[in-house]
Amino acid sequence: MAGYRLITLCGIFFFFTTEVLADSHQLDWKDLTNQQQEILGPLAEDWNVMKLERKKKWLGIAKRYPKMSLKEQHRIQSQMQSWHALTSEQRKQVREIYKKMEQLPAQKRQEIKQRWQDN
Structure with a gap:
C-alpha cells in the first residue's frame, strides 16, 4: 500500500511537468x-518552505484548475491531501524516485506516465 502510494505520488510529479512562470510576489x-489559496489549501502548511520550482508548478496547476473537469479537480485535491499526509521521510523517498525517473529515456518516461494515467 505504501509503495503504491509513493509510486502514485511520483506520478503526480511526473504528470505535471510543464514549466510555469509565476510573479515573484505570488511566492x-x-x-x-x-x-x-482555496485550490492549494492542502499545501498551505508547507508552502513557505517549498522550493521555488515546486511553487511555480503548483501555481500552474492552480491556474488550470478552474478549467478542469470535476473528476480532475477531485484527483488533484486528493493528490495534494495524500502528499500532505506523508511524513518527511516518505516525501524524501518520493523525491528520490522522481529524480531517478527524470533520468530515464523519454520513451520510458512516457510509458510510465501512460501506465500511471491508466490506473
Whole structure:
C-alpha cells in the first residue's frame, strides 16, 4: 500500500511537468489570491518552505484548475491531501524516485506516465 502510494505520488510529479512562470510576489502563501489559496489549501502548511520550482508548478496547476473537469479537480485535491499526509521521510523517498525517473529515456518516461494515467 505504501509503495503504491509513493509510486502514485511520483506520478503526480511526473504528470505535471510543464514549466510555469509565476510573479515573484505570488511566492509566499500570504500573497496568493483567495482562489489560489482555496485550490492549494492542502499545501498551505508547507508552502513557505517549498522550493521555488515546486511553487511555480503548483501555481500552474492552480491556474488550470478552474478549467478542469470535476473528476480532475477531485484527483488533484486528493493528490495534494495524500502528499500532505506523508511524513518527511516518505516525501524524501518520493523525491528520490522522481529524480531517478527524470533520468530515464523519454520513451520510458512516457510509458510510465501512460501506465500511471491508466490506473
